[in-house]
Amino acid sequence: MKRWELALLVVLVAEIAIFATANPKFLMPRVIFGSINDIIPICIISLFVTMVMITAGIDIQAGAVVGLASIVLGVSWQDLGLNIWVAALFAIAVAALVGLLTGYIVAYFKVQPMVVTLGGSFLYAGLALLVSTLSSTESYKGISGFPDSFTSFASYRIGGVLPVQVVVFLVMAVFAYVLLHRTKYGRKIFLIGINQNAAEYAGINTRFIIMTTYVLSSISAAVAGIVLTSYLGTAKSDLGASLTLPIITAVVLGGTLMTGGKGSIIGTALAAVIIGELKFGLPLCFRVNMQYLDIPVGVLLLVVVSARAVASRPGFQVLVHKLKSHGRN
Amino acid sequence: MLLKLLRRYELKALAFLLGMFVIVTAVNPSFMSAESLTNCFNDSVVFTLLAVGAGFVILTGEIDVSVGSVLGISSAVAATCLRDGGSLPTAVCLALLIGAFVGLVNGIGVAVLKIPSLIFTLGTYGVARGAVYVYTGGAWVENLPAWFTGASHSYIAGYLTWFYAGVVLLVVAAQILISCTHKGRNFIAVGDNINGARLVGINPTQTKIWAFVLSGVFASLAGILFTSRIGFITPMSGNSYEMKAIAACVLGGISLSGGLGTLVGAAIGAVIMTSITRILVFLGLSSNYDNTITGIILIVIVVVNTVIQDRAILNSHREISLKRIAKEAFKE
Numbered sequence: 001m002k003r004w005e006l007a008l009l010v011v012l013v014a015e016i017a018i019f020a021t022a023n024p025k026f027l028m029p030r031v032i033f034g035s036i037n038d039i040i041p042i043c044i045i046s047l048f049v050t051m052v053m054i055t056a057g058i059d060i061q062a063g064a065v066v067g068l069a070s071i072v073l074g075v076s077w078q079d080l081g082l083n084i085w086v087a088a089l090f091a092i093a094v095a096a097l098v099g100l101l102t103g104y105i106v107a108y109f110k111v112q113p114m115v116v117t118l119g120g121s122f123l124y125a126g127l128a129l130l131v132s133t134l135s136s137t138e139s140y141k142g143i144s145g146f147p148d149s150f151t152s153f154a155s156y157r158i159g160g161v162l163p164v165q166v167v168v169f170l171v172m173a174v175f176a177y178v179l180l181h182r183t184k185y186g187r188k189i190f191l192i193g194i195n196q197n198a199a200e201y202a203g204i205n206t207r208f209i210i211m212t213t214y215v216l217s218s219i220s221a222a223v224a225g226i227v228l229t230s231y232l233g234t235a236k237s238d239l240g241a242s243l244t245l246p247i248i249t250a251v252v253l254g255g256t257l258m259t260g261g262k263g264s265i266i267g268t269a270l271a272a273v274i275i276g277e278l279k280f281g282l283p284l285c286f287r288v289n290m291q292y293l294d295i296p297v298g299v300l301l302l303v304v305v306s307a308r309a310v311a312s313r314p315g316f317q318v319l320v321h322k323l324k325s326h327g328r329n
Numbered sequence: 330m331l332l333k334l335l336r337r338y339e340l341k342a343l344a345f346l347l348g349m350f351v352i353v354t355a356v357n358p359s360f361m362s363a364e365s366l367t368n369c370f371n372d373s374v375v376f377t378l379l380a381v382g383a384g385f386v387i388l389t390g391e392i393d394v395s396v397g398s399v400l401g402i403s404s405a406v407a408a409t410c411l412r413d414g415g416s417l418p419t420a421v422c423l424a425l426l427i428g429a430f431v432g433l434v435n436g437i438g439v440a441v442l443k444i445p446s447l448i449f450t451l452g453t454y455g456v457a458r459g460a461v462y463v464y465t466g467g468a469w470v471e472n473l474p475a476w477f478t479g480a481s482h483s484y485i486a487g488y489l490t491w492f493y494a495g496v497v498l499l500v501v502a503a504q505i506l507i508s509c510t511h512k513g514r515n516f517i518a519v520g521d522n523i524n525g526a527r528l529v530g531i532n533p534t535q536t537k538i539w540a541f542v543l544s545g546v547f548a549s550l551a552g553i554l555f556t557s558r559i560g561f562i563t564p565m566s567g568n569s570y571e572m573k574a575i576a577a578c579v580l581g582g583i584s585l586s587g588g589l590g591t592l593v594g595a596a597i598g599a600v601i602m603t604s605i606t607r608i609l610v611f612l613g614l615s616s617n618y619d620n621t622i623t624g625i626i627l628i629v630i631v632v633v634n635t636v637i638q639d640r641a642i643l644n645s646h647r648e649i650s651l652k653r654i655a656k657e658a659f660k661e
Contacts, residue, residue: 058447060572105628105632109632109635109636110635110639111631111632111635112585112586112631114392114585115579115585115627115631116628116631118572118575118576118579118627119576119624119625119627119628119631120624120628121572121624122572122576122620122621122623122624122627123620123621123623123624123625123627123628124624125620125624126617126618126619126620126621126622126623126624127621129617129620129621130617130618130621133615133617241569245394245451245454245455248447248448248451249451249452249455252445252448252451258445258447258448259445289462289467291459291462291467291564292459292462292463293459294455294456294458294459294462295455295456295459295460295463296459297455298451298452298453298454298455298456298457298458298459299452299455299456301448301451301452301455302438302449302452302453302456305444305448305449305452306438306442306444309442309443309444310442
């Protein structure tokens, strides 16, 4: 395990220890796993946005895709009469298509990823709203009344304790880990992020691989949208509206370099859980108002990246070296 | 001459805006009235200020996603001050100070600590948004004095508001600043080639800090106009405006990689962004199409522009190599 991931793990353990001493209830499996629903979309999506960011891209449309997947699922179930699981697959397919379009524009037209996904975040949020008007239900109400087999999915506990969402997250994390760190495909992603021209000269189809990272992140957004819909029991077009910034926060906090070429799935997963537990633990253990939670998350991000920037400065490292040798004498 | 002018991106954006107006008029002639046309401009004051502020930062090659939150916190503070009987200068000064302070923090984080701007401003975005909740206690700020909310409806001539006239003056002043003054030209120099700028004696750190401070100040000014126009402030005021401001800059021809574009372009982009909603009404479409159309326009414009640029670069490469070949053939 690398140093950064170790640091994140220490932060996570310290965080849990602080919350547990403040309120012992925090450690109860029912409570700690009950919090998972609010953070599961961030956890799932940030895993795959990590891959996009390692290719030196960025994906700020994932939040919009969550809403799109949710409403496509709802409308195709209620108004097209599809089986709920077929509808879920259909939603994933739509999201994959959407990711393909974005990825194609980024990779083959070489437009800045930030601009394309910014446009995408408007476009897909708008499409989601339009899809919701196709339904016979008013769009602000959302579509509900899903069959029990679907809504009970999110409340099912394996062995009475472990929620299915956690398993979904773990499975996707392992999948992402193997894909990024243990396959040729993953090595190619890293090489593209370090130097796209070099990768191209090395015979890698860089455009195709960049495109697929956007498809993967959109599919993960769709999965998150379906899990969220199952938990809430309601399909709405604006479910993911506030997810974009926490996702980027998790990826960056996890040690992924914005300029590409560096990053890890474990780091992202740890960072996502840290943010999630912070958002859950502060109101529970310290009675912090839910609406104030942007502040601790923002402060955490600022402190961590600032500390990291200061620590990586040559001057600081010389100072550390001096202190160490001073200690020895 | 005319063709050369059309190559300038902000003129293309202006042509696009006029084209949009012409199409809408063709579909629904009632659009072509002085009132609805000027309203397209009057409505854009908030986004114009946000986009121009963000434009300073984007020109230097950075990005500022905290402008929506800065608008939120400065408008909340200004509105509370006015509601409790404070004078206008006090409220404006408070708002501008907050904007300048957040901008300064952003600038120091990005330029001195060398943290990627998206990440750092993402952090201040969260903190500033949370601060709005803390400051207002989650409640709305209402019952603002009538003279303040009425100010947004006072007209300078015909249907044109004082607000838009003032904003136009500000945009022109900002454009003169960055294209005609030494300090101002540094913004573009730093965005275009930071190492080159350093070599010719420009201080990139200082320039970037100024860009962020200006962005914060413009965002808080936008907050004051926003308060006057809307008449009340919720804790969510200005939420997600940063994305629209950045989109307006892109529509107006500012390149997100820095060094390319004008603030006038950003202002035109902001008018395009805000006109879309109004135009949809005249086209008989519901406002549900708002985001879809915005997204499509943004993506199509950027793709077309990139393709044209790439082709121009390829052509110039080809011309250069053709010339070289001709030269060598001539030698032999």
